[in-house]
Amino acid sequence: MTWETIAKTDAERAFAALTDPDAGRAAFDWDQAAEMLDGLPGGGLNIAYEALDRHVAHGNGDRLALRWFGKDGDARDFTYADLARATARFANVLRHNGLQAGDRLYSLMGRKPELYIAALGTLKAGLVFSPLFSAFGPEPIRTRMEIGEANAVVTTESIYRRKIAKWRDEIPSLKTVFLVDVDDAPEGCVALGPALAAASEEFEVAATQPEDMALIHFTSGTTGRPKGAVHVHQAVYAHVATGRFALNLRPGAIYWCTADPGWVTGTSYGIISPLVNGATMLVDEAEFDLDRWYGMLEREKVEIWYTAPTAIRMMMRAGAEAAAPYDFSNLQFLASVGEPLNPEGVVWGKEVFGHPFHDNWWQTETGGIMIANLAAMDIKPGSMGKPLPGIEAGVVDSGSDPLRECATGEIGELALRPGWPSMMRTYLHEQARYDKTFRDGWYLSGDLAMKDEDGYFWFVGRADDLIKSSGHLIGPFEVESALIEHEAVAEAGVIGLPDETAGEVVKAYVSLNPGYEPSEELERDIRGHARKKLGPAVAPREVVFRNTLPKTRSGKIMRRLLKARELGLPEGDISTLETDES
């Protein structure tokens, strides 16, 4: 079925930061983003200064920056001045512990205020911040700390004990462990609370330069280890401009981004973009809960809401009746990211919240929103929208040499012209892998898409074997590697299967070592092993047994074939198939 275009009302257009997107696109260049920022008083550029201190310098220190809600019903407010002071203390604590500009600090904790203070305090001190998802198992954490040569980590006592303590000494770079929830730290750790209390709230922001490394975000690869995408302080140009254009962030706006900072959305748009734009951001420590979320939107008078398809689909499951008792009249703009939002979800937003969801597209590598449905644009439900000002996007045939731009309506790889400020600058220690993502003047995204006659882009699928589950990009190789560490597993092939709530769910096919027989008990044991290693977000939800897996002559498991068979799709080219599935 085709979906009718959603025409915007005058009020919806009036709310837009970019009232005429086409004209805005034509007139924009990135120097205009520089004008939205201050730069350091003594020269240089620092994300934390743009997010906090400059607002204080402009006399807006009393404005509410962060309103935090704890799991247990407690709440804390932080003004811009509060956060500026708290991050200065944090930066001083880093210095007292011998950490210097360029060192790398990881976070591994839930959405507590300390996480936000650590993120910005780290940048303020000139260190590099790398957030990890706190529900990761020990294996993904360790791999990412090795690749990024972590120098310090901010975490909780419980996570440290369960997931880090055992192998901490095997990461030679890791000097300091800060624990946020203890007054007396175990040996080799620093109790953050007392250290912050003792630190000065005066700190001169590190004189970082635009091209200095600021953030490392890890993303999964189809093969090999996860990739550490490096972003620099200049990314803040994109954080400020895209937040304004795509989300309509403005000073004082009540904004709720539901993403966890362990993923790039939760850092770019859950910390940096709202603060550089002077908005008031809400943070909920708790996970998705229907009434809690609806209650939050109503009680806090949320105006701008940035969430994800998995959550939207969970709300849809509960039906419009569950939302009916709530007043959502303050909501002005709804956006969604993480994976394509199905047209039903876009339209459902309008029915239940009074406004459609605005889908947008970007990646860890792009650092910020690239293609979006804007407030002043009519929406074609299911489309990711059009490129933002400053972004040139295209669809290319990556099979041709040189690259060829696809015709209107033709499916190809979604590509961007390099050079926007939040573009990744490298994959850590993997220059060759980084170089491979650029060809003939394009950055190749790995996503398949098409552009229609009106210039709207449509997501079609992934060009590789990566799995998108609940908005998280999962590399099959990482999952397979964990599975074959189980004593019974000889080989493993991992694919994503369509799921109406999560987008895709991870399914594993395994063959067993001699002496093991398939059983329900063994299936559970293997899944349990994978969950312990990888955490629930990454581990397979289902494991099935095979005598052999389909493999190429070079011994590579043909995931594509497993998937085609599972879904009853054509098997495609199987000329490289050597051993078939049995």
Next chain:
Amino acid sequence: MTKDDIKAAFLKELTSVAPDIDAADVGGDDQLQDDLELDSMDILNLVTALHERLGVNIPEEDYRRIETLNKAVVYLAERLG
């Protein structure tokens, strides 16, 4: 069904969805998400499994009432009435 039966059924389905958890280690007041580290997909899978096993359809707005073993037993007993 007695409360013990319900408890056993809940633990069986919980450890089937999340086999990294040992039934013997589950405290009555452990939160499924905070303490046992289930994610939202696990909760959906648990709800589906409980529906299949006990015939109780748990609506989204009642998920909070099964957030611990003790709460779930009370809730499911009530629903099985």
